[in-house]
Amino acid sequence: MLVNCKPKGPYEDYVADVYQTSQGGDNLKLISGIEAEIGAAEGKTVALQLIPDTEFQKYYGFGASFTESSAWNLATIPADLRHEVLTRLFSPTEGAGFTLTRTHINSSDYSNNHYTYVEAGDEDLSTFSVYEDMKGFTGDENDQVRGIELVEPGYDIIPMILEASDIPGADFNIIASPWSPPSWMKTGETAEMTNGTLLPQYYGLWAEYLSNYVSAYAEQGITLWGLTPQNEPLHAHDARWDSNGLTPEQGRVFLRDYLGPQLEQDGHLNPDDLDDGLRVLIYDHNKSTMNDYVTPTYEDPEASKYAWGTAFHWYANSELEAHNWYAEELETLRTKWPDKGMIHTESSIDIDADDPMGQYWRESTDYAGTFVPFDTYAYDIISDLNHGVQGYIEWCIILSTQGQPNPYDNFNSAPVLINPVTEDVIYTPLYYLLSHFSKFIRPDARRIGLEGEDAEGLISTAAKNPDGSIALVVYNKKEEARELSITLDTHTYVVQIAPRALQTIHFHHK
Known part of the structure; x- marks a missing residue:
C-alpha cells in the first residue's frame, strides 16, 4: 500500500489491512499491500477523506436470526461441525462476529409447524411455557423434514442460542418478534395463526403473554435486548404463514395501554431510561411506509415513552434501487424523531437451489421485479448506515x-446453507458480505465523516470503533477496477478495488 508521508498526526502509526469479497472469487480475502498496488487503474482514482472527529449514530451490530428452521438444520450435523458453524458465525476472531440477531415468539414462517406457548383457551396463562423452543424435534413435523436423520434430536432454538453464546468471544444481542398470537385470541383468520387480527378483548392477555416470554427466556439464561410488538403488521390479508394485522392506531393503543405498562410492571422496561432493559421497537415492516406507521405512536407522549425506536424491513427487494434505497424516508424518520433508534430487522432473498452461490452475482427476481442480490445488499446496508440506521439483521441465519x-x-x-443429508456446509456470498460489517464495525462504534467524489457505481461508509480503529467499507458495482485514494489525517493510502467487489479497509495501530 502506497503511503504519502506528511507531517505527523494522531494516526501516524496506523496501518491499513484490506479485505475483499468479489465476483471474481475473493471471500473476505486479506489483500497484502503489494497486492493492492498490482494493476492499479490509472486515471480512475476516486478520492475519499476520512474525518474521524465528525461522529454520527452509534452502532449496535450486524447479524442474522435464530429460527426453528435454523436449529433443525444444525440438529442434522455432528456436534463438532455444528460448533464450527457457530464459531464461523459468532467468533469475532475466527468468524463473522455477528453482534445483533433476532428470533421469533411463537412459530414463524421458518418453523416446522404452527405452535404457541399455551394451551388453547388458557386465559390465565397457567400453561405458559417456552418448552416448545427447547424440546427438540421428532423428525415427523412436516414432509420436508420427514425421513432425514437427526444427529441430535434434542437440539432447538434455546440450545442453539446458548451454544452460540458459549463460543469464545461471542457477544450478541437478540430482538424477539411475534408473527401471530394463538388463533383463539384472533378473528378473521384464513388458516391457523394466519391473517386476521388480535381481538381487542385479548390485548391485555397478549401483553402479559409477551412479558412472560421475556421472563421465561431470562430463566433459561437468555436476556433479550429488544422486542417488537408485531412482525409485519400490515401483511395480514394475503399471507400464507403466521401473521397478524395491527394498524398504526391499534399499535399505538396496544403499546400505550397494555404492552408498555405490562413490561414496566414486570421490571423489563424502564420508561425513564429506554436503554435500561428491554427495548421496544415498533413497526417491523417495510421501510417504504414506516413514517406513516410510527407517527401515531411517536406523537402520543404516553405511547412514545415506551418505544425505543423503529424496526423495519427491505421488501420488495427489486424496488429499492428505483426508490434510492428509501433514503428520503430514512432521513425523515431520523430527523423527525431524532431520539428514536433505527434498526433494520429483516431481509432475505428466494433461493436458487441449483446455484446458491452464483445467484448472488446475477439477476434474481421477487414478486415486484428483478435485482442482483449482492448489489442490493451492499447498497441497501451502506445506504441505511449513511442515513442513521444503527444495526442490520438478515432473516434466517442457517437454512438447508x-x-x-x-x-x-x-x-x-x-x-449458511447445510445439506442435511450429506452434512456439507456452504458459506454463501451473503455470509462474507455481512462479515465485512459485523467483523470490523463493532458494538458502540460510531459512523464518522466521509467526504469524497461522487463516483457512479461506488458507495462507501466509515465507522470508528471504541478501540480507535477505523473501518471504511466500499462497494464497487462496476465491471472495472477502481483506484481509491484515501486520506486519514496526514496520510494518504492508495488502494485498488477489483471489479464488482466489496472491500473493508481496516485502519488500526501497528
Missing part, C-alpha cells in the same frame, strides 16, 4: 441447501 424447512413453500437463502 433447498431453503428449508418452510412448510409454506417460501424458500429463502441464508448466510
Whole structure:
C-alpha cells in the first residue's frame, strides 16, 4: 500500500489491512499491500477523506436470526461441525462476529409447524411455557423434514442460542418478534395463526403473554435486548404463514395501554431510561411506509415513552434501487424523531437451489421485479448506515441447501446453507458480505465523516470503533477496477478495488 508521508498526526502509526469479497472469487480475502498496488487503474482514482472527529449514530451490530428452521438444520450435523458453524458465525476472531440477531415468539414462517406457548383457551396463562423452543424435534413435523436423520434430536432454538453464546468471544444481542398470537385470541383468520387480527378483548392477555416470554427466556439464561410488538403488521390479508394485522392506531393503543405498562410492571422496561432493559421497537415492516406507521405512536407522549425506536424491513427487494434505497424516508424518520433508534430487522432473498452461490452475482427476481442480490445488499446496508440506521439483521441465519424447512413453500437463502443429508456446509456470498460489517464495525462504534467524489457505481461508509480503529467499507458495482485514494489525517493510502467487489479497509495501530 502506497503511503504519502506528511507531517505527523494522531494516526501516524496506523496501518491499513484490506479485505475483499468479489465476483471474481475473493471471500473476505486479506489483500497484502503489494497486492493492492498490482494493476492499479490509472486515471480512475476516486478520492475519499476520512474525518474521524465528525461522529454520527452509534452502532449496535450486524447479524442474522435464530429460527426453528435454523436449529433443525444444525440438529442434522455432528456436534463438532455444528460448533464450527457457530464459531464461523459468532467468533469475532475466527468468524463473522455477528453482534445483533433476532428470533421469533411463537412459530414463524421458518418453523416446522404452527405452535404457541399455551394451551388453547388458557386465559390465565397457567400453561405458559417456552418448552416448545427447547424440546427438540421428532423428525415427523412436516414432509420436508420427514425421513432425514437427526444427529441430535434434542437440539432447538434455546440450545442453539446458548451454544452460540458459549463460543469464545461471542457477544450478541437478540430482538424477539411475534408473527401471530394463538388463533383463539384472533378473528378473521384464513388458516391457523394466519391473517386476521388480535381481538381487542385479548390485548391485555397478549401483553402479559409477551412479558412472560421475556421472563421465561431470562430463566433459561437468555436476556433479550429488544422486542417488537408485531412482525409485519400490515401483511395480514394475503399471507400464507403466521401473521397478524395491527394498524398504526391499534399499535399505538396496544403499546400505550397494555404492552408498555405490562413490561414496566414486570421490571423489563424502564420508561425513564429506554436503554435500561428491554427495548421496544415498533413497526417491523417495510421501510417504504414506516413514517406513516410510527407517527401515531411517536406523537402520543404516553405511547412514545415506551418505544425505543423503529424496526423495519427491505421488501420488495427489486424496488429499492428505483426508490434510492428509501433514503428520503430514512432521513425523515431520523430527523423527525431524532431520539428514536433505527434498526433494520429483516431481509432475505428466494433461493436458487441449483446455484446458491452464483445467484448472488446475477439477476434474481421477487414478486415486484428483478435485482442482483449482492448489489442490493451492499447498497441497501451502506445506504441505511449513511442515513442513521444503527444495526442490520438478515432473516434466517442457517437454512438447508433447498431453503428449508418452510412448510409454506417460501424458500429463502441464508448466510449458511447445510445439506442435511450429506452434512456439507456452504458459506454463501451473503455470509462474507455481512462479515465485512459485523467483523470490523463493532458494538458502540460510531459512523464518522466521509467526504469524497461522487463516483457512479461506488458507495462507501466509515465507522470508528471504541478501540480507535477505523473501518471504511466500499462497494464497487462496476465491471472495472477502481483506484481509491484515501486520506486519514496526514496520510494518504492508495488502494485498488477489483471489479464488482466489496472491500473493508481496516485502519488500526501497528
